[in-house]
Amino acid sequence: MLDAAIKTQLQAYMANIKLPIELVPSLDGGAKSAELRDLLHEIEGLSPLVTLAADEGDARKPSFLIRRAGTDIGVRFAGIPLGHEFTSLVLALLQVGGHPPKVDDDVIAQVKALEGDFVFETYFSLSCQNCPDVVQALNLMSVLNPRIRHTAIDGALFKAEVDERKVMAVPTVYLNGEVFASGRMDIEQIIAKLDTGATARAAEKIAAKEPFDVLVVGGGPAGAAAAIYAARKGIRTGIVAERFGGQVLDTMAIENFISVPHTEGPKLAAALEQHVKDYDVDIMNVQKAKKLVPAKTPGGYAEVQLESGASLKAKAVILSTGARWRQMNVPGEDEYRNKGVAYCPHCDGPLFKGKRVAVIGGGNSGVEAAIDLAGIVAHVTLIEFDSQLRADAVLQRKLYSLPNVTVITSAQTTEVHGDGEKVIGLTYKDRNSGQSHLLELEGIFVQIGLVPNTEFLVDTVGLSSRGEIEVDARAHTSQQGIFAAGDCTTVPYKQIVIAMGQGSTAALSAFDYLIRLAPADEQAKAA
Structure with a gap:
């Protein structure tokens, strides 16, 4: 799975592993499990301190545990951590293998001093640039404190689970089965939420x-x-x-x-x-x-x-x-934030695969978002307040060439609608006629400036x-x-x-x- 250059680079990093580690898979007969098996075999071959263990039969398949040999110290990935999460995989291998983390001693002491049992689950997307910070922070915490456990879950591979838990934004973190947080966090912010005396x-x-x-x-x-x-x-x-x-x-x-x-x-x-x-x-x-x-x-x-x-x-x-990010400040926006109202198409776009979405804003950010989303979702409606789009001409040409995009100008979004759990549509007003229109959709990406x-x-x-x-x-x-x-x-x-x-x-x-x-x-x- 890894090309020669990446494999060489990874092998150089893995020279920093100091303690034996085990890769413990949980696989089924699917294509993704076969991909993961190949990846784990490749990793095993890059260091004498890495061993591929027998399948342990975890409920999530494909998944694998990186465990320090002879201990309970480890982190789990449900999915194949490539893309933006490849760095998370590398750091997990190193840290479970005894390589010291690059965080302040005060932070390490705070993590070790946390009292209680913490079971974290993080839903991520491989295209999300915000997710690795959260995944890496929780992975490190699980290495430093034996009472902390963490599983990083690729939402695209575990769609039924994502739908059941109504996850509509990444990263979304669960703690002991309950929603803990959503969005980018670093290790200090996570500690502050767990340790009330830290502030x-x-x-x-x-x-x-x-x-x-x-x-x-x-x-x-x-x-x-x-x-x-x-x-x-x-x-x-x-x-x-x-x-x-x-x-x-x-x-x-x-x-x-x-x-x-x-x-x-x-x-x-x-x-x-x-x-x-x-x-x-x-x-x-x-x-x-x-x-x-x-x-x-x-x-x-x-x-x-x-x-x-x-x-x-x-x-x-x-x-x-x-x-x-500037908000629309319309009824329903706050209520359905992270329940269909989103601000990062790169992070949350994959969660709307095959669905209908709207992008609010016709500047460069809005048009770029619409172009990106058009390759993932069923249909994109771009809504612009002005009488014309403000994006660069080259972006507009690309936008108008896409068959699953509709552009509405001179339109003001007035309300976000939902069913109590998720977005089901929005209302906009035609600024020329004053007439209101209802759009039925599942996601709204707000891109109206700062x-x-x-x-x-x-x-x-x-x-x-x-x-x-x-x-x-x-x-x-x-x-x-x-x-x-x-x-x-x-x-x-x-x-x-x-x-x-x-x-x-x-x-x-x-x-x-x-x-x-x-x-x-x-x-x-x-x-």
Whole structure:
């Protein structure tokens, strides 16, 4: 199953296995079981420490357990973990085989200290770029703590199970038979949901930190660039983020990042985080800003208050909080989120195979989503508010060439309908005639742009009518010592490369601000 190049690469990784492991299959007579058997045989042949055991007859077929020999430590995959999950397979082999994970010691200690019995099941899609983070986090937790078990399940192979549990979004995680969470999570976020004291302990630790010279709020491309540029100046730098990587984590293909012909959002986000860690930057993840209190005097400390209850102080603050998917804000949208209303066609599209769906939005994101979905679903209806599509001409030509796509313009979605468990349709209004129409369908993919994450800044810094932070050419805001960069600002063209450049500008401006401050003793006299 593996080509020569991938097999060579995998063999090199598997040289890091330190302890004997067993691959324990559960197979039937189907074609997928035959594929899995071939894959396991290939893996076995790549390391003398890997043994293929006898079939154990697990209820899910095809599936297999990666188990540390002579122990109960292991992780299970139901399906064939290739595609986006191939990395999850490699890491599982290494970690079960005793290779140390690349996570902080504090995180490892938290996982080991969790009390209780936890049986996790994660439904994933091989095309989902959000799923591997969740799968890998739970796999690692099951290796570190013997009271944690995890099975990663390919929803496409276990369709009856997906339908029975009404899984309509991936990743969806069950804990002890009940829905635990849906959507991207990292290991720290999972721990916070399990360990109710984790938030308080993290807040206490953060509150004890000394003030920073520069504090970056937000961990996307702009924030990462700002932190690197600030740290390179030799000043005390911190970065606080709700999730490192930001909106990039939800981006599939990136083909316009100069000098990198093609990459994917999660890969770029991981590279950004590693680059920041190469410098002396204090990273505080899974922390959301609640309020900004600017300094009262030039050279004084601004304060960033966090939802955890902690607060941080800094002489200069760089706001790079990014943006999130804009919602339709119509009746039924919230009620049927992850029950037919979705925001990531790459992740959730395979769950709607053979069904009828709608895409809301006629910009590049909406048209690209419709094109992708047309190859999976029975029919796509694209609904655009404007009188014409706004996507690039090349995308429009491709869209109109597809036989199972209908385009409706001058249409406003007014309501999402469901039967209490899942989406069954939507209503839209023809903006020319005012007449309402009902579309019967099973899925709705919302692609109508972004909204800046700036609610906590109202009445603190100048904001545009769209909620964007107003900045000048040097990334200054309306408050002295407060700078901003990235998709949360008024700078046009929300692009990764532009956000990085703006983050660098903000850091250089912050440094220029700091070196022009009066010496500390003069500040003390002025205060």
